[in-house]
Amino acid sequence: MESFYSRYRNVLLLVALLLAQVIGLAVQVRRPAAADSKDAPQVRLIRYWVTGIVSPLEEFFLWTGHGIRGAWHGYINLRGVRSQNQLLQAEVDRLRMEQAALGEDVRQGQRLQALLNFKQQYIYQTVAAQVIGTSGTDRSRVLYIDKGSKDGLRADMPVITPDGVVGKVRDVFGHSAQVLEINDAASGLGVILQSTRLRGILRGTAEGKTEIINILPDEQIQPGEAVITSGGDQVYPRGLPVGVVERVVSDPERAPYMAVLVRPDAKLSRLEEVLVITQMGSVLPAQEESDLISSEQRAADVLAQRLPGQDTGPEQTKLGPNGKPLPGQDPNAPPPPAQPPLPLHPDRFSPPNEADTATAVGAQTAPDAAMPQPASTGKKPHRKHAPITPAATPAANAVPAQPTTPAAAPDSAAHDSTAPTQPEVQP
Amino acid sequence: MALLDHNTREEIRQHRFHPVVFLLVPFFAILLQAYLPLRHASFTLVDLPLCVTVYFAVSRRNPVSGALLGTGIGLAQDALTHFPLGIQGITKAVAGYLAASVGARIDVDNPGTRFLMMFFFTLLDSLLRYLIVRLLLNLQMEWFLGHELLRATLNALVAVIMFAFLDRLRQRE
Numbered sequence: 001m002e003s004f005y006s007r008y009r010n011v012l013l014l015v016a017l018l019l020a021q022v023i024g025l026a027v028q029v030r031r032p033a034a035a036d037s038k039d040a041p042q043v044r045l046i047r048y049w050v051t052g053i054v055s056p057l058e059e060f061f062l063w064t065g066h067g068i069r070g071a072w073h074g075y076i077n078l079r080g081v082r083s084q085n086q087l088l089q090a091e092v093d094r095l096r097m098e099q100a101a102l103g104e105d106v107r108q109g110q111r112l113q114a115l116l117n118f119k120q121q122y123i124y125q126t127v128a129a130q131v132i133g134t135s136g137t138d139r140s141r142v143l144y145i146d147k148g149s150k151d152g153l154r155a156d157m158p159v160i161t162p163d164g165v166v167g168k169v170r171d172v173f174g175h176s177a178q179v180l181e182i183n184d185a186a187s188g189l190g191v192i193l194q195s196t197r198l199r200g201i202l203r204g205t206a207e208g209k210t211e212i213i214n215i216l217p218d219e220q221i222q223p224g225e226a227v228i229t230s231g232g233d234q235v236y237p238r239g240l241p242v243g244v245v246e247r248v249v250s251d252p253e254r255a256p257y258m259a260v261l262v263r264p265d266a267k268l269s270r271l272e273e274v275l276v277i278t279q280m281g282s283v284l285p286a287q288e289e290s291d292l293i294s295s296e297q298r299a300a301d302v303l304a305q306r307l308p309g310q311d312t313g314p315e316q317t318k319l320g321p322n323g324k325p326l327p328g329q330d331p332n333a334p335p336p337p338a339q340p341p342l343p344l345h346p347d348r349f350s351p352p353n354e355a356d357t358a359t360a361v362g363a364q365t366a367p368d369a370a371m372p373q374p375a376s377t378g379k380k381p382h383r384k385h386a387p388i389t390p391a392a393t394p395a396a397n398a399v400p401a402q403p404t405t406p407a408a409a410p411d412s413a414a415h416d417s418t419a420p421t422q423p424e425v426q427p
Numbered sequence: 428m429a430l431l432d433h434n435t436r437e438e439i440r441q442h443r444f445h446p447v448v449f450l451l452v453p454f455f456a457i458l459l460q461a462y463l464p465l466r467h468a469s470f471t472l473v474d475l476p477l478c479v480t481v482y483f484a485v486s487r488r489n490p491v492s493g494a495l496l497g498t499g500i501g502l503a504q505d506a507l508t509h510f511p512l513g514i515q516g517i518t519k520a521v522a523g524y525l526a527a528s529v530g531a532r533i534d535v536d537n538p539g540t541r542f543l544m545m546f547f548f549t550l551l552d553s554l555l556r557y558l559i560v561r562l563l564l565n566l567q568m569e570w571f572l573g574h575e576l577l578r579a580t581l582n583a584l585v586a587v588i589m590f591a592f593l594d595r596l597r598q599r600e
Contacts, residue, residue: 009491010490010491010494010524013491013494014490014491014494014520014521014524017494017495017498017520018520018521021498021512021513021516021517021520022513022517022563024511024513025511025512025513025514025517025559025563025564026563028511028512028513029511029564043511043512046502046506046512047506047507047512049506050503050506050507051506051507053454054457054458054461054507057458058458058461058462061462131465132462132465133461133462133465133507134461134462134464134465134471134507135461135507135508135509136457136460136464136471136476136504136507136508137471137474137504137515138471138472139508139510139556139560139568140507140508140509140510142507142508142509144507170509178509180509184509185566185567185568186566206567206568206569207569207571269468270468271465272465
């Protein structure tokens with residue numbers, strides 16, 4: 001026996017090593033769907049150790065690289081920042097107008113969803129994280145990020161970029177987390193094709209591609225169609241961009257169904273920063289609601305500023321003798337209330353202006369009040385149609401005209417010195 | 428490939444390394460393997476930990492230590508994936524054991540030998556992994572011969588360069 005052991009010692013040791021690992025594998029995969037299932041505590045402990053050793057050094061590598069790049073971008077490559085800033089400002093203005101235009105649709109959609117008792121998930125809170133590592137193998141498409149349970153992350157939280165969906169958190173450690181990408185063979189998410197409204201399940205393939213499976217051959221799917229999350233998987237909120245359709249191919253494993261190859265919107269092979277959605281809710285977040293309101297206000301201003309001859313910038317502000325703005329002429333003050341433009345030749349279809357209204361009201365109450373008053377009384381003579389001045393409030397052209405009441409007219413004129421002179425009405 | 432006769436084989440000494448080298452080189456191989464694909468996604472084709480396993484196994488020429496080193500490196504790699512622990516532990520244990528056995532019989536200091544050896548061990552590693560994943564775990568995994576041949580060639584090229592660098596870390600007798 002001794003000689004047998006000494007003769008085959010190496011082989012026996014190898015067999016023992018392999019056997020122990022095979023048993024370990026068998027213990028780990030007792031449950032079905034092993035690739036996506038949670039680890040046992042012992043296995044998790046080993047992952048925790050390895051990740052705890054590797055992650056800090058990966059973060060150090062990343063920090064060094066970012067430091068070098070930051071020095072380059074921060075101090076050397078500053079040319080063009082001013083023009084870029086102007087472009088971004090224009091972009092912000094454009095987006096504000098778009099958001100304002102879409103705001104009403106959003107509210108209508110919310111009302112309809114409430115009527116139909118739909119559950120729409122809005123993103124309340126996200127945590128930005130840096131990608132610090134990978135699994136190192138092309139068989140396992142997972143990422144490591146530098147945020148963990150101490151930052152509020154939990155398993156199954158969606159991970160996105162502004163471009164599209166990246167994946168979901170699979171395992172969470174103290175200061176890092178493992179993210180399963182959507183192109184891994186073990187991943188799956190509910191998607192919907194944006195124009196055809198076809199629902200399906202998007203899965204990763206062994207080659208690292210993404211495809212929607214179980215599609216009937218008679219479906220009319222065109223390449224280039226956008227794919228968004230459907231929200232049906234209870235992980236990802238509805239409406240997030242996922243990718244675009246590349247082509248439809250036959251699926252030999254699931255004949256006669258077809259598979260739709262999808263090109264992910266998120267650049268999965270070149271990720272640096274991601275957002276982890278840590279909180280979702282069924283009503284529009286307060287921040288988005290306030291953004292929507294401010295965008296609606298700002299959109300009117302931006303539109304008005306673009307109208308020719310309607311500039312109310314600082315140069316239009318009336319200055320006093322000492323070079324300072326007159327009282328009520330603060331250039332930083334918000335735009336004055338809207339005043340409707342007055343028609344040159346009004347007819348019976350023209351909206352009534354306050355002068356006419358006041359005249360009519362005054363005429364009803366005191367027929368003589370509409371008559372011109374003597375200058376000695378200190379009252380200005382009545383002018384039936386106020387002149388259109390270039391200095392009229394720009395917002396007046398953007399906001400729908402609302403006839404003001406006689407009581408409100410002097411008040412608005414007091415706030416807006418550039419508004420047309422309002423006739424005074426004798427009671 | 429230069430086979431060693433009985434007398435030459437007796438003259439072969441086990442190359443010795445400082446314990447720090449023996450610990451740090453595998454660790455940095457795992458670290459770089461996890462980090463470099465962030466910069467270049469195609470780096471996942473290269474398997475630095477396998478190169479290190481084979482190098483130390485053929486240098487030490489001890490099958491037991493080769494198998495143990497392969498098991499340790501493989502388990503650490505498994506821990507970074509979402510697969511069960513043990514897949515690469517098994518494949519690298521086999522690779523380490525066989526590499527040490529081969530190192531006792533073949534002149535492994537020749538670059539051509541190293542290239543062929545690494546080419547073979549990369550293919551063996553891929554084949555074992557495929558068999559374990561498909562047969563033992565019943566998980567989805569495809570075998571693309573062209574991909575595996577490309578991977579083996581790349582690994583062999585990297586290994587030739589890497590082995591030349593690691594030769595400098597040997598302790599002189």
